[in-house]
Amino acid sequence: xxxxxxxxxxxxxxxxxxxxxxxxxxxRSAVLTRIESANDAFxxxxxxxxxxxxxxxxVYRTIRHLVDAGALCKLPILDGAPMYSIARVExxxxxxxxxxxxxxxxxHSTVERVMRSxxxxxxxxxxxxxxxxxxxxxxxxxGANDGG
Amino acid sequence: xxxxxxxxxxxxxxxxxxxxxxxxxxxRSAVLTRIESANDAFxxxxxxxxxxxxxxxxVYRTIRHLVDAGALCKLPILDGAPMYSIARVExxxxxxxxxxxxxxxxxHSTVERVMRSxxxxxxxxxxxxxxxxxxxxxxxxxGANDGG
DNA sequence: CGTTTTATTGATACTTGATATCAATTAGGA
DNA sequence: TCCTAATTGATATCAAGTATCAATAAAACG
Numbered sequence: 048x049x050x051x052x053x054x055x056x057x058x059x060x061x062x063x064x065x066x067x068x069x070x071x072x073x074x075r076s077a078v079l080t081r082i083e084s085a086n087d088a089f090x091x092x093x094x095x096x097x098x099x100x101x102x103x104x105x106v107y108r109t110i111r112h113l114v115d116a117g118a119l120c121k122l123p124i125l126d127g128a129p130m131y132s133i134a135r136v137e138x139x140x141x142x143x144x145x146x147x148x149x150x151x152x153x154x155h156s157t158v159e160r161v162m163r164s165x166x167x168x169x170x171x172x173x174x175x176x177x178x179x180x181x182x183x184x185x186x187x188x189x190g191a192n193d194g195g
Numbered sequence: 196x197x198x199x200x201x202x203x204x205x206x207x208x209x210x211x212x213x214x215x216x217x218x219x220x221x222x223r224s225a226v227l228t229r230i231e232s233a234n235d236a237f238x239x240x241x242x243x244x245x246x247x248x249x250x251x252x253x254v255y256r257t258i259r260h261l262v263d264a265g266a267l268c269k270l271p272i273l274d275g276a277p278m279y280s281i282a283r284v285e286x287x288x289x290x291x292x293x294x295x296x297x298x299x300x301x302x303h304s305t306v307e308r309v310m311r312s313x314x315x316x317x318x319x320x321x322x323x324x325x326x327x328x329x330x331x332x333x334x335x336x337x338g339a340n341d342g343g
Numbered sequence: 344c345g346t347t348t349t350a351t352t353g354a355t356a357c358t359t360g361a362t363a364t365c366a367a368t369t370a371g372g373a
Numbered sequence: 374t375c376c377t378a379a380t381t382g383a384t385a386t387c388a389a390g391t392a393t394c395a396a397t398a399a400a401a402c403g
Contacts, residue, residue, distance in 0.1 A: 070350060070399055092389075102353035107390060123271040126361095128389060145322055155313060161305045162328070168301060171330035174293055178326040180310070182319035218370055218379060240360075250382035255361060274390095276360060 060133075063116035064109075074101045078109040088122060088132040088150035122150065122179070140177070144184040151184075208281075211264035212257075222249045226257040236270060236280040236298035270298065270327070288325070292332040299332075 060079045061071065069075070077098055082089070094106045110131060113119040122141060123129040132141070132150050140158065142151040162176055208227045209219065217223070225246055230237070242254045258279060261267040270289060271277040280289070280298050288306065290299040310324055 072351065072399070074352065090389095104353055104391080105351080108351090126271075142317055142319065144319065151318060153313070153316060155309065155316070157305075157309045157312065161303065161309060164305065165301070165303060165328065168303065169290055169328065169330060170299060171290065171292065171332040172336060173328055173330050175329040176327065177329070179324065180313065180317065180321055181323040181325070182317060182321050184319040188320060220370070220380065222381065238360095252362075252382055253380080256380090 060113065060118055063118035064112060067112060067116055069112060074105045075109050077101050078106055082113075082119075082131075082133065088130040088148075090128040090130055092128055140179065142180045142182050142184075144187060145181050146183055146187040149184050149186070153180075208261065208266055211261055211266035215260060215264055217260060222253045223257050225249050226254055230261075230267075230279075230281065236278040236296075238276040238278055240276055288327065290328045290330050290332075292335055293329050294331055294335040297332050297334070301328075 060082065061076075064071070064075065064079075078094060078101060081094060081097055091107055091110055094110070095101075095103050098106065110119065114121050114131070118134055119131045120134045120141070121129050121131055122143075130148075130150060132152070136152055136154055138159075139152045139154045142153060143149075158178060162173060166173055208230065212219070212223065212227075226242060226249060229242055229245055239255055239258055242258070243249075243251050246254065258267065262269050262279070266282055267279045268282045268289070269277050269279055270291075278296075278298060280300070284300055284302055286307075287300045287302050290301060291297075306324075306326060310321060314321055
């Protein structure tokens with residue numbers, strides 16, 4: 048929430064693009080800066096609205112690059128647009144508040160263990176998994192969102 | 196796979212609509228029949244293509260009714276259109292072949308147990324979860340799909 | 344620093360998935 | 374059969390996202 052420490056994630060996003068041999072432009076910098084400043088997950092359209100000076104196509108392209116580089120997670124959770132969140136943890140899962148839409152991350156070793164034990168029951172070779180936990184977040188539980 | 200037994204699922208789909216007070220029309224019957232005959236998951240557009248005699252709007256409406264009634268699962272797995280599969284098991288998860296897109300179902304009690312144990316770690320109240328396992332299905336492993 | 348090359352941008356048009364509209368039709372009860 | 378309300382589906386519209394391509398800007402080179 049506070050911004051009194053240098054954030055290593057910023058470097059990660061820029062590095063992710065550099066590693067792909069992409070140029071550092073002002074449009075991309077604007078997108079990356081906005082992504083960092085979002086502590087919540089966001090949609091592509093949200094970024095477009097927040098960054099009217101950056102073209103829609105560029106916003107979508109930059110997001111695609113970052114997902115491609117593994118720096119962003121794409122969460123196809125809603126009926127409409129998918130959400131994106133910075134991939135802070137190597138392998139993780141997401142919590143999604145059913146009321147306010149806030150997205151969180153967590154790791155749990157048992158989930159990975161379950162995956163391995165499932166191997167026997169499943170008709171093929173497991174190459175990945177995804178899990179989303181739907182919650183009512185503490186903020187919403189405490190009534191912070193009752194006006195909605 | 197074979198069709199030598201009466202299929203109780205057919206009744207479920209029709210009953211699902213009846214329970215919502217919806218009329219039995221020929222358009223809806225066509226959609227339900229097509230859904231039953233699909234042993235794989237399908238997209239709305241696939242149904243539209245398979246049923247040119249039924250209007251697009253009706254296909255989408257019928258799918259929405261069935262999802263709403265819990266008779267279909269909506270799987271927002273792909274970049275494009277979500278897929279739907281008949282909900283045969285009360286609570287379950289899905290396997291998705293990364294190569295051919297085939298969707299399967301499974302239940303695993305450990306997954307549910309993990310959910311309960313996660314309650315302590317998670318910043319809110321768990322109200323649901325979803326899990327998808329990405330596989331290469333046996334058919335694809337055996338090379339049945341190499342032409343793609 | 345200026346020139347050159349090449350990636351990038353972004354307005355626009357388009358594609359796709361899905362919903363709203365609404366006159367014509369049809370189901371199903373009286 | 375008739376009546377009424379639900380349903381249909383052609384069409385328009387919306388929303389998310391991509392392709393196009395002339396203009397622009399980054400960075401490599403001298």
